[in-house]
Amino acid sequence: MNVNIEENSALRRKLTIEVEPDEIKRELDKTYNELRRGVVLKGFRPGHAPRNLLEKFFGDQVRSEVTQKLVKEYTEKALSEHNLKPIVDPEIITEETNLPEVLKFSAVFDLKPEVVIKDYEGLKVPEETISITDKDVDDALQRLRERQASLKKVEDRTEVQEGDVAVVSLEGFEDGKPLQETKGENRLLEISKNSLAHGLDEVLIGAKVGEETRKTHTYGGDYTQKDLAGKTVEWRANVKEIYQRELPNLDDDFAKDQGDIQNLDELRDRIRTDLLTHAKSEADARARAGLLDLVLDRNKIDVPESLVTREQRSMESELASTLRQAGVPDDQVSERVQSAAEDIKTRAQKRAATSLVLDAIGEQEKVEVTDDELAERIGVIIRSSGPKNRERFQEFYQQEQNREGLRQTMRREKVMDQMLTRAKAAPEASGEALQST
Numbered sequence: 001m002n003v004n005i006e007e008n009s010a011l012r013r014k015l016t017i018e019v020e021p022d023e024i025k026r027e028l029d030k031t032y033n034e035l036r037r038g039v040v041l042k043g044f045r046p047g048h049a050p051r052n053l054l055e056k057f058f059g060d061q062v063r064s065e066v067t068q069k070l071v072k073e074y075t076e077k078a079l080s081e082h083n084l085k086p087i088v089d090p091e092i093i094t095e096e097t098n099l100p101e102v103l104k105f106s107a108v109f110d111l112k113p114e115v116v117i118k119d120y121e122g123l124k125v126p127e128e129t130i131s132i133t134d135k136d137v138d139d140a141l142q143r144l145r146e147r148q149a150s151l152k153k154v155e156d157r158t159e160v161q162e163g164d165v166a167v168v169s170l171e172g173f174e175d176g177k178p179l180q181e182t183k184g185e186n187r188l189l190e191i192s193k194n195s196l197a198h199g200l201d202e203v204l205i206g207a208k209v210g211e212e213t214r215k216t217h218t219y220g221g222d223y224t225q226k227d228l229a230g231k232t233v234e235w236r237a238n239v240k241e242i243y244q245r246e247l248p249n250l251d252d253d254f255a256k257d258q259g260d261i262q263n264l265d266e267l268r269d270r271i272r273t274d275l276l277t278h279a280k281s282e283a284d285a286r287a288r289a290g291l292l293d294l295v296l297d298r299n300k301i302d303v304p305e306s307l308v309t310r311e312q313r314s315m316e317s318e319l320a321s322t323l324r325q326a327g328v329p330d331d332q333v334s335e336r337v338q339s340a341a342e343d344i345k346t347r348a349q350k351r352a353a354t355s356l357v358l359d360a361i362g363e364q365e366k367v368e369v370t371d372d373e374l375a376e377r378i379g380v381i382i383r384s385s386g387p388k389n390r391e392r393f394q395e396f397y398q399q400e401q402n403r404e405g406l407r408q409t410m411r412r413e414k415v416m417d418q419m420l421t422r423a424k425a426a427p428e429a430s431g432e433a434l435q436s437t
Helices: 021-038 051-081 134-147 200-204 252-256 264-298 305-325 330-339 341-364 371-384 387-396 400-425
Strands: 002-007 012-018 091-098 102-110 150-153 165-174 184-190 212-218 232-246
Touching: 012 051, 021 051, 051 091, 051 102, 102 305, 134 264, 165 200, 200 212, 200 232, 252 264, 264 341, 264 400, 305 330, 305 341, 330 341, 341 400, 371 387, 371 400
Parallel strands: none
Antiparallel strands: 002 012, 012 102, 091 102, 150 232, 165 184, 165 232, 212 232
16 A cells, blocks of 8 residues: 655645555455455355356446445554554545555544633633513413414405415516415415415405406515515415404313313413423523533634634534525525525534534543443433434444443533533633623
């Protein structure tokens, strides 16, 4: 194996690796021999198919498998021999391949930076005063009633009012021609500004059952929905039916429907407790974010670009998944992810820096996650995953790299918990306010 190392920057490395022909031939022979034992070709006894026929029928598959195996094996070998530790898996670039004579490739990666965190002890988190008012409880009860409301058909009027729920068919037109992705048939819509995009609440309020309504709406050139940006759209709508939400009575019977609760007073107490727990959780999250911001301000870190890229891709995937679950069409999902790219990259840079900070503090303070703690967390995840996903999660965490990924997450949680505990216990403020961005 011949290895050439290029230092493109303080952290970036490029390994150019050339595998010796003898090693390529040895791996090809091994793979063909294994294939011969499992393949049956017409006219030949099992395990006796000639090499030339195996190469004819399976040559591309074997060369691909051998190339992947050798690339993985020799990349790991080169990294180990030269004591190089990539922070993210290397990007592999095949430069020349003509098995069995030549296999030459490059592995490009960033090293994990040597990070020492200073000035993170003695910080103080100001205590937040958390209280839940009667109005908070009343508002939560109202939201609960609205979620459990039933729909009653409106019989005494035909005109749509704000707050109604209506069965509507509608479509957008520009210059008399229908616009793609605007048509909807017999859709159940809540007629409110908060529920409807594109100003459709203004289109539908005042519309009458059985009559076509036409209204125009002009969208600015910077409108978030690119299909509508810069256009004057004529919306044509037909209202089929109108419904109103009927809220359940706020009484003991309603309370009993919410589970193991006997009366309305007990439901109020339960809601107050839940709201207080949620408020404390949010306050805790703000304190953690503020604490991390202050540590990041005090410790400027050279964050490897490959780590930022990995975080960015992960966040883009998370956003796309959230949008799809909300029913956003795939073409719009891609547009929204692209439009958020700048914001996502900024947050990815901060998330990458945060991970380096927490990992460094964990090493400095020798924070560890035991095998028992890891097994307990995996058990909780599997038990809470539901019957359909249980087997998938079991297989996932049988992989060493996935277990170690979870262990790393848990170690960071431990570090953050310790920092927050010390910050809350600190007798005097450090003189700097903790603010989350």
